[in-house]
Amino acid sequence: MKSLKALAVAAVMSVTAMAPMAAQAGDQHMIDEVLVILSSESLQTQGMAMVLSNTMAQKGAKVNVLLCDKAGDLALKTYDAPALKPKDVTPGQMLNSEMRTFTF
DSSP states (O other), rough: OOHHHHHHHHHHHHHHHHHHHHHHHHHHHHHHEEEEOOOOOOOHHHHHHHHHHHHHHHTTOEEEEEEEEEGGGGGTTTOOOBBBTTTTTOOHHHHHHHHHSSSO
């Protein structure tokens, strides 16, 4: 069941991340708003979600992030995790810095 949840999250994230690129490549219609749903406790998955969210925000999309289950810990002030390479930041630190650039 856990691998099915991980697969579903990965599929949603892939589609969400690719939508602005597909719109940009095919025609002039851009995706204005995206929803990133993150429920994985995997640091790598959390980190990639934050990287993709930041990229979409930098391209002008309004990014909404829904943190569920263990991923909700990212929003806690007490969140502590090992830093990810190559930038040596945690997913929580990426979320905090991205919240400053997100359009609410």
